[in-house]
Amino acid sequence: MTGTKPRVVVVPCSGIGKTYGTVSREAAYEVTEDLRPAETRLVALSLLVLGDEEARRVVGEAPAVTLDGCKLACASKMVKESGGTVAQEFDVLEVFRRHRHLKPEGIAELNEDGTELARALGKEVASAVDGIRED
Amino acid sequence: MPSLPRKKVGLVACSGEELPGGTVTRLATLRVLEQLRPGDTVTICLPLFLAGGEGDRAFARFYPTIAVDGCEKRCAARATEMHSGKPAVSIVVPDIVAERGLGNVEGSRRLNQAGMQAVAATAERVAEEVDALLGTRGRSRETTPTAEPLPLEETEPVVATCSCGSGIPIQKMMVGEETVSVLALPLIFEQFRKAARVPGEETGRDLLETVRVYNSVPAEAEGAYASALLREYAAFLLRKEALR
Numbered sequence: 001m002t003g004t005k006p007r008v009v010v011v012p013c014s015g016i017g018k019t020y021g022t023v024s025r026e027a028a029y030e031v032t033e034d035l036r037p038a039e040t041r042l043v044a045l046s047l048l049v050l051g052d053e054e055a056r057r058v059v060g061e062a063p064a065v066t067l068d069g070c071k072l073a074c075a076s077k078m079v080k081e082s083g084g085t086v087a088q089e090f091d092v093l094e095v096f097r098r099h100r101h102l103k104p105e106g107i108a109e110l111n112e113d114g115t116e117l118a119r120a121l122g123k124e125v126a127s128a129v130d131g132i133r134e135d
Numbered sequence: 136m137p138s139l140p141r142k143k144v145g146l147v148a149c150s151g152e153e154l155p156g157g158t159v160t161r162l163a164t165l166r167v168l169e170q171l172r173p174g175d176t177v178t179i180c181l182p183l184f185l186a187g188g189e190g191d192r193a194f195a196r197f198y199p200t201i202a203v204d205g206c207e208k209r210c211a212a213r214a215t216e217m218h219s220g221k222p223a224v225s226i227v228v229p230d231i232v233a234e235r236g237l238g239n240v241e242g243s244r245r246l247n248q249a250g251m252q253a254v255a256a257t258a259e260r261v262a263e264e265v266d267a268l269l270g271t272r273g274r275s276r277e278t279t280p281t282a283e284p285l286p287l288e289e290t291e292p293v294v295a296t297c298s299c300g301s302g303i304p305i306q307k308m309m310v311g312e313e314t315v316s317v318l319a320l321p322l323i324f325e326q327f328r329k330a331a332r333v334p335g336e337e338t339g340r341d342l343l344e345t346v347r348v349y350n351s352v353p354a355e356a357e358g359a360y361a362s363a364l365l366r367e368y369a370a371f372l373l374r375k376e377a378l379r
Contacts, residue, residue: 014150015180016161017168025152029244044151045182046210049218074182081185108165 006062007041008087008129011079013069014045019104020092021069023118026110027092028067030122036129040065048078059084063132065125068092088128095121142348144265145198146178147222149211155240155250156205156228162246163228163257164203171262175269181211184218189316193303195220197318197349199268201261204228224264231256310356310363318349324371334372339365 012028015021032042043064047055060083066075067090076089096102096117104114148164151157168176177198183191194200195215202212202222212225232240235256238249246254266272306320323345332338339361346352352360 012152013180014152014182016148016150016165017178017180021180026244028152033244042153044149044153044157044210046149046151046157046214047208049181049185049214050208050210052208052210072183072186074180074186077186078182108162108169 005039005133007039008036008132009043009059009062009064009079009084010040010067010125010129011043011045011048011059011064011075012067013075013092015069015074016107018069019107019110019114020096022107022110023096023104023114023121024067024069024075024090024092026115026118027090027121027125030118031125031129035122035126039129039133045075045078048082051082056082056084063087065128065132066090067121067125087132090121090125090128092117092121095124142269143175143177143198144172144223144268145194145200146176146261147181147195147200147202147211147215148178149181149202149204149206149209151205151210153243154205155243155246156253158205158243158246159228159240159250159253159257160203160205160211162254163261166254166258167261167265171258172265175265175271181214184214189305190303192219193305193316193318195222196351197303199223201226201264201268203257203261223268226257226260226264228253228257231260306367308363308367311359317346320346320367321371324368327368328372328375334365334369338368342368 010028010032012024013021028042032040043055043058048059059079064079064084064086065088066079066086068075069092076086079086099117099120102113102117104117105111106114110118146164146167148160149157150161164178168178179191179194196219200215200222201224202215204211204225204227206229207227209225209227212222215222232253237252237256240250240253241247242250303318304321305316305318307314307316323342327338327342342364343352343357343361346364
């Protein structure tokens with residue numbers, strides 16, 4: 001991978017009321033801390049909601065991958081509204097449909113299936129990051 | 136008779152994923168929603184103030200709101216004020232950590248021991264503020280806050296009351312020359328209809344009083360509001376009658 005390419009911005013859903021929000025967040029950590037730490041950076045939605053200048057600059061200068069936990073798609077909407085480009089959107093529910101054998105539960109702490117779903121999503125995101133950086 | 140939504144306290148956590156303090160806000164807010172004050176609190180995702188609808192943006196005008204922030208940027212408090220309404224209370228995790236003399240909070244993904252103590256202390260503070268806002272301070276509780284971290288799985292799970300997408304029902308009406316959005320008006324009208332209230336001076340007064348619980352009504356516009364409410368209520372009753 002090219003070291004000079006900008007790090008892909010990963011923006012997860014910040015939901016705290018539903019399991020899929022936690023899955024999206026855990027998947028984002030999986031990518032930014034374990035799978036592609038040098039190629040990605042995490043940006044919190046709360047900063048974009050506030051209109052934080054530094055967060056807007058980061059989102060405006062690099063392609064973003066968004067991970068949304070529900071159909072309201074806050075992460076995707078906020079990146080676009082902040083002047084960023086969403087290179088790829090992930091909807092946790094879509095990923096769940098491809099892994100129907102998993103029954104994710106828990107919000108503060110995911111159960112084993114939830115953690116596995118987050119890992120599966122994390123791998124898909126990592127693969128998307130590779131593709132974006134190759135373009 | 137349908138009752139209006141019981142007045143609860145809204146909790147908005149910054150949930151900042153890149154900082155340990157953000158994780159503290161998320162877990163502390165969840166603890167209040169699920170364990171400490173499950174019947175008295177409701178939450179909404181901060182981004183919905185922009186990504187959601189008018190009902191979502193009405194959150195902090197409808198519920199007295201506590202903003203819980205993980206750093207001095209105070210994204211939750213400031214963004215709530217910018218996009219919804221001024222929070223009644225603003226809590227910042229580093230302040231609580233300093234007050235309690237807790238150690239360095241570390242680990243955005245997995246909090247260390249100081250982080251878990253910060254979760255407990257922040258949840259306790261939020262619960263106290265909930266009681267103060269609801270006027271229930273000192274009343275006995277099924278769950279007593281504790282400074283020690285409680286494993287979430289030890290208590291019966293309660294689903295956090297999340298306002299995502301549900302919104303607060305709003306109705307627009309003309310008051311004089313101005314169009315105003317009135318929170319919870321459809322619910323209020325339905326309540327009055329079920330109580331067989333007929334449009335008239337007394338009903339107008341009572342409508343105004345009920346609307347005032349959820350909305351700010353300028354003193355100089357009270358008369359105009361009462362007239363507008365009576366007019367809209369009469370129209371509401373006609374629409375209901377036509378649907379029969």
